Amino acid sequence: MFANLRLFKSLACPDLPACTRPHCIFSHSPDLPPPPGLNFALPLIKPKPAEITVPAKRAAAVSPIKSPKPSPGPPRKLQKVGTSQRPLAVSSASHSESGVPILRVNAAQSQVAIPVRQAMLKTLYDHFVVLYNAIHANNPSLASEHALKQEEEVYKKSTKLTYRNAMIQCIAALKRRPIPNAISHPSVGTEDEIITRAAAQKSLQSLRLSREILQSLVHPVADLEKWGYFVDIPPGPGSDQPSLEGKIAKCERCGQPFEVKRMEEAENCIYHWGKPFTTRVNGERVRIYTCCSRPFGDSEGCTHGPHVFYESKAEDLHKRHAFSFLLPASTSTTLDVAAMDCEMIYTTGGLRVARVSVVDGTGAEVFDEIIRMDDGVNVIDYNTRFSGITKDNYAKALLPLASVKASLNTLIDPTTILIGHALDNDLKTLRILHHDCIDTALLFPHRAGAPYRRSLKDLVREKLGKMIQTGDATEGHSSVEDASATLDLVRWYVLNTQKSAVHPAVGS
Numbered sequence: 001m002f003a004n005l006r007l008f009k010s011l012a013c014p015d016l017p018a019c020t021r022p023h024c025i026f027s028h029s030p031d032l033p034p035p036p037g038l039n040f041a042l043p044l045i046k047p048k049p050a051e052i053t054v055p056a057k058r059a060a061a062v063s064p065i066k067s068p069k070p071s072p073g074p075p076r077k078l079q080k081v082g083t084s085q086r087p088l089a090v091s092s093a094s095h096s097e098s099g100v101p102i103l104r105v106n107a108a109q110s111q112v113a114i115p116v117r118q119a120m121l122k123t124l125y126d127h128f129v130v131l132y133n134a135i136h137a138n139n140p141s142l143a144s145e146h147a148l149k150q151e152e153e154v155y156k157k158s159t160k161l162t163y164r165n166a167m168i169q170c171i172a173a174l175k176r177r178p179i180p181n182a183i184s185h186p187s188v189g190t191e192d193e194i195i196t197r198a199a200a201q202k203s204l205q206s207l208r209l210s211r212e213i214l215q216s217l218v219h220p221v222a223d224l225e226k227w228g229y230f231v232d233i234p235p236g237p238g239s240d241q242p243s244l245e246g247k248i249a250k251c252e253r254c255g256q257p258f259e260v261k262r263m264e265e266a267e268n269c270i271y272h273w274g275k276p277f278t279t280r281v282n283g284e285r286v287r288i289y290t291c292c293s294r295p296f297g298d299s300e301g302c303t304h305g306p307h308v309f310y311e312s313k314a315e316d317l318h319k320r321h322a323f324s325f326l327l328p329a330s331t332s333t334t335l336d337v338a339a340m341d342c343e344m345i346y347t348t349g350g351l352r353v354a355r356v357s358v359v360d361g362t363g364a365e366v367f368d369e370i371i372r373m374d375d376g377v378n379v380i381d382y383n384t385r386f387s388g389i390t391k392d393n394y395a396k397a398l399l400p401l402a403s404v405k406a407s408l409n410t411l412i413d414p415t416t417i418l419i420g421h422a423l424d425n426d427l428k429t430l431r432i433l434h435h436d437c438i439d440t441a442l443l444f445p446h447r448a449g450a451p452y453r454r455s456l457k458d459l460v461r462e463k464l465g466k467m468i469q470t471g472d473a474t475e476g477h478s479s480v481e482d483a484s485a486t487l488d489l490v491r492w493y494v495l496n497t498q499k500s501a502v503h504p505a506v507g508s
Contacts, residue, residue, distance in 0.1 A: 010027065013028055100121075101121060103117055111159065116163070124150055125144060127174045127175065128147050131177060131180070134179060134181050142188075146189065149193075153190055153191065183470045196465065200464065201488075203495060207495060209361040209494070214337060217438050217443065217490070217494075218436050219442055223442065226450065227424060229424045229427070231435065236315065239319070241320065242319075242377050251269055253269050253308060254301065256269075260307075260309065260380075266381075268304055270301040272301050272302055306346075309350060321349070333410055334416065335366070338358050340412075341480075343387040345383050346379070346383055347373055347377050354382075356371065356426075357478075358411060358412070359484050363488070368480055369404055370389075370396055371397055374401060374402075382394065388475060408430075418436065418438070419437075419439075420438075420483070421482065422441045423439045440459060456485060457469045
């Protein structure tokens, strides 16, 4: 037996007085004090105020008659949701530090693994960079943009199984393209863009414009006068004051009066060569210059050059070089339709024509000549940024304006339908009066109406899907390119709005 340690002798036996254990471990002494009571502090709970409750059963209120609900349709899990077409995961414009475009698409919507597409996109980009090497400096983002578009085109046309082979074929076609030297080159663009442009160009070139097709598009003389055309020869002998050298004129660039001097003696002018236009900056409408994005009205220009002047009154232009009508045809070489464009430079006789180009109704170039200034008229500024005329090519000019007009008269006569963009400016600088005109600035009017005109560059990009006038400040515009572009715009207009007039002519 274990020894009794008497650990419970201070506790009264719970079985008293009927305990029968011979050696009880609890105390049986009557003098033992009672055990202490338990005292727990309980929180005082305040009774809540009685709430008014509505009996569970009460008289039902009369409710208005409700219109029957429409049928919910089939159960949700049986309904067709989303589009029936396969999802297209189209990438957004995002690029790495090296310029490689990065696909930003939902992987769950892509039929092809994103790493595969990204690898193919990088290969496309590398080949576009090589292809656009000559034009990359002026268009640094072009390779990236076209790589993204090209990958999207291939992805939309292919499946998970055919995507890789389609991309390999596309890259092989990219390698076979000729290297473009300008953004307007036929090799610039994605495969679909090139095919679309080629088809449109083929359709345009197949249409030979004739007098019968275009007669209804010739502008009435009253409309020509409204748009600033000169329709009559101004009074006076003409050509009696060819130059204003040494006289005071108002500078077209800075608006300040100056003494007219030839290039070697001309004073410096600080000006903006761009035009002001309205845009939004931080939600506010502001007018800024297209050349430098400075606010309109900025007193300091962004370009240095000589002071020049421009005249617009018929009497003033007639004094510098006389106006004249074209003479009736004397040869069989006269064209029934011709498109024309001129490039102008600043001289001591105002803004004068320095190059004239003409294409016939098929688009073939038939005339392109650099014009020498009249005696006593000296160059102030070649205006190369816009005219494309430089000192070197002007030095090759042999014929003065009078001789050039005589040569033109062998190709165009009073019955020739002349096509051009803002053709009134070309006719004014040539000092020619002509009434049978089709002006693409009038054919495709500005939404604000007269006197506003849309630019030829914007019209060609919108209607023909190609770029012109892409030369920088050292190259300028090409009058041959602009003349061909105006002819193509008229072709586009005839094919898309005058189909009834085209089909009989084609059939004949």
